[in-house]
Each structure stands twice: as C-alpha cells, then as structure tokens.
Amino acid sequence: MSRAETAAVELGHTFIRKHTAWALIVAFLTTILSLPLASAVLNGLPGRGTVRAAAERFVELRRAFADSPVSGNNMLLAQLRGFEDRLDRGSVLAQSLVPPVQWILTAVMGLGNERAYDGRGGWLYYRPDVEYVTGPGFLDGEVQAARALSGDSWRAPIQPDPVRAIEDFAEELSRRGIHLIVMPTPVKPVIEPEHFARRATAPLQNASFDRFCALLRDAKIEVFDATDALMRSRSRGPQFLRTDSHWTPEAMEVTAGELARRVQSGFARVVEYEMTTVTVRNRGDLAIMLGLPESRNPFTFEEVQLHRVRMPGGAPWEPDRNADVLLLGDSFANVYSQEALGWGVSAGLAEQLSYFLRRPIDRIAINDDGAFATRLELARELARGEDRLAGKCLVIYQFAVRELTSGDWRMVDLAPVRKTVEAPAAAGESVLCSGVVRELTPLPAPGRTPYRDCVISIRLADLQVERGAIADSEILVYAMGMRDAVLTDASRLMPGQRIRVRLVPWERVAPAYEGYQRLELPGDDAFLLPAYWMEAIL
DSSP: OHHHHHHHHHHHHOOOHHHHHHHHHHHHHHHHHHHHHHHHHHHOOOOHHHHHHHHHHHHHHHOOOOOHHHOOOHHHHHHHHHHHHHHHHHHHHHHHHHHHHHHHHIITTOOSSSSSEEOOOOOOHHHHHHHHSSSOOOTOOOHHHHHHHHHHHHHHOOOOOOOHHHHHHHHHHTTTTOEEEEEEEEEHHHOOGTSSSTOOOOOOTTHHHHHHHHHHTTTTEEOOOOHHHHHHHHSOSSSTTTTTSOOOHHHHHHHHHHHHHHHHOOOOOOOOOOOEEEEEOOOOOOOOOOOOOOOOOOOOEEEEEEEEEOOOTTTBBBOTTSSSEEHHHHHHHHTTOOOGGGOOOOOSSSHHHHHTTTSSSEEEEEEOOOTTTHHHHHHHHTTOOOOTTTTEEEEEEETTTTTTHHOOHHHHHOOOOOOOOOOOOTTOOEEEEEEEEEEOOOOOOOTTSOOOOOEEEEEEEEEEEEOOOOSSSSSEEEEEETTEEEEEEEGGGGGGGGEEEEEEEEHHHHHTTTTTTOOOOOSSSSGGEEEEEEEEEE
C-alpha cells in the first residue's frame, strides 16, 4: 500500500490494549464523579424526601410526555438545566478556588471577571454597559435578526426592536389621552469612559442611539435624554459611583431637576415636601459581583449624601396611585429608594421628581429588565381590573440605555381591562395548598447579577387546597429565590415536583416586593393567571 493508503487505514482504526482502555475509563469516571461525590460527602447525602421528590418529578415528566412531546421535552430540558446549575453552584472546587483566583485576576492582573470589568483608579464597569457603547448598532438589521434567534430553543424568542415597542406603547397610551416621555438613562461608560479606556472621550453612545432618538421624535414621541445635563454636571464631580453600576445622588438630582423643568407647565396642585440630608456608606454592586474574599477586597466602601424627601408633616414619601403622573423605572429609579440595594431610602428618582414638581407621583419601578418589566406590570394590573392609568395625563418611561442592546422589547396589550377571578381570602388569612411545579424561571447564580435579592415566578398546577379557597386549577406564584445573595429553598424547585406551600394574594404584598428584580415566565398567558406570593414551602 502507498503511504497515503496506509495512513487512511491507521487513522480509521486505533488499537488500544485492554488494560490501557480500562485505566482510561477509570480515570475518566473518577474525574467526572469526584466533584459531585465530594459535594455529597460535605453537604450530606440525599435523604428519603429528596428521593421521593425525584420520583414525583419522574412521574410528572412521563405524564407531560404523554400529554405532549413538546411540553415533556421542555420540562426535561428545564430539569437538566436546573440540575447543572445546582451542581455548578454547589461545586466544592468552585467554592474553594474561585475567590482566591478572582483576587489574583483583579488585584494583581487588573482583569475583573465576565460581569464586572476592572478600570483604572479603583473604578469598576458593568459588562453590559461596556458592550452597549462598544458593540454594533442595536438598530442594525443583522444585529436584530441575530438577537431574535438567540436564547434557549424552547423559550419564546425576544423582540429586539425598541422603536417598534415604544411606538406601540405610545399609541396605547395616546388612546387614553396620556402623553409619553421616553427617558433612556445614560450608563457609566457613556459619561465616565476615561477610567476604563484612557483615550476615550465622553460622551460615548451606541452607533444607533442618535437614530433611535430621531425615529421616536419623527413618530411624535417625546424623548428626554439626560446626557447633556450630566456632562455639564461632571465639572462638580463624578456622576457615577466608582464600584457600582448606578449614578450618584447628585447626578440623579440633576436629572430630576431637568426633567421637572421639562414637564412643569400645566400642573396646578402644589405639595410642600420636606427634605433631610443623610450620609450612607455602602460597597457597590460591581465590587460584590467580583466575588472577592472579604478580608482581601481592595474596593473600599463609598459614602454618599442623600436628600431624603418627606411628606408634609415628616412621614416618608410614598407614591400616590391617584396622581396624574406615573413613573415607570428600573434600578436607576430605585437605587436610592429601595433599602435592599444598600444605598438608602426615600431619595430616589420618583421622590426627587416629586419634590421638584411639588406634586404627588405614582411609581412602578422594578430592578432589571427595564425594557419589559414595568410595561408588563402595568398590563398585568389592567388585566386584573386595577386601572393604574385612570386619571393619568403623563407617563415617564425610564430605562437604562443598555436595555436598547440587551433588553426584550415585546409589545404589551394595555387596551382591555379583563377582571380575573381572585381567590377569596379573609384579611390576614393565608391559603394552604399543594400543587405541581409546571414551570419556573431559572435563577442567576449569586454574584452574576447586580442585585442581591431576586423574585422568581412559578406556574403551579393540579392544585389541592387544604385551607382557604382558590377558584382556578392553575396559578402564578411569586417567591423569593435569592435573598441577600443567598439562594432560598424556592430556588431549588424543579419542574414536575409537587410542593406544599402557604400563599397569600400577590396584591397584599406587592408594595413590599414589586420593585425587586423579578424573573417572569415566558408567554403571553402567564401574567393573566391569578397571582400569589409564597410565604413558605411546607
């Protein structure tokens, strides 16, 4: 045979001695099983309850496949992903090696990690913010086509075009006689890029931003861009926190003042709010996301001065559902309002705007997903018979500009008001029931999101009510999946698992929890289900 023929034969036939093959098999199995076995030894072996829950999930999986191969496949994929996520989070190797390795990457090499980038002089930058200014134009057709196809194959595709979504939103509001102001809020690399890239000159924007604003204005939609105001304010100090992804209180107040001047005319009602000054000390969300050992964290705490807004008489400022101005916002609106974010309370964007306007304001502000979350919450309240737009003449729609490149801009239906049947529950009484987890939202690992608290969504079916009353066979349940960067029992649930829970209607706890980062189920029908809050898994 020629050399070529000999090579072809040898490439197609590899001979391994039997004892060599067994040695390789043993080494391979030892490698892949060592970490799960070590975690089991350190964390405890599965008990009877765990085995019983696994058997229940298997039965539900078989039932799902019998009903529909598609739904069964979706449940199986979700179970596999949940298992992999828990294995990653509980890995002994990750828990022991990641913090010191991250310290070397950050403190020694200045690299940060895949979520937080290390800048110069102790400044940190959020990766999606950097990608907003450095990435391709978000209105580019090829970019939008690629984003529409991204994500999990069994999830509904996203809608990547913000212009289309905002035009639809403005039209929905216009039918009610409500004016819309769109407020794309600059992120840190837009205003303060020089701490990350030495030669960068502020302001930096995505290549499509000017076109985005022009298209909205051509559609007669008012745009409030705070970039110029923040650039003028740079002479008085930094406009963003060094170790956090959010703006400083001064930058927020400058923005609120400019916005108030924009919408001031036409309002007659005057409220004389009071203001007090306090100092708050905190470590930023980006410094926490690095996951550095506490004893060797080079990023110190920052101090800020807040101007807390109080009602006449001294009570803390509260949103007013009867106000004729509604602010929809994300964590940029919440950062100095929500105690869980660590930067104080009663001093956020809605409070400052209310103070400058000298009038009450209604607010729906939800951390994360500014492209969709607040519009969905507004649609949910309308669908359940709570007309949050009654009496409104102005809606201000605030979101971080990074949402233009990474957000889901699905349309929402605000037209009909459809009253759903809610379970009767006496004041203070909870509902005790069991049900099967049909679907739930996957939870990001602690440290992979800027927020230390996160609410997950669960579709609970096949209900068996022990106390109270639920009229529907399927409900939407919200639960705290992560609290203070620690995963809860709810985060360990899996599709197909039957659970016994204590619930209260969502409306009862919404004022306390609706502003947290909330992961919604995909699909257009989930938000119409009766909603409950999970008090406990029993």
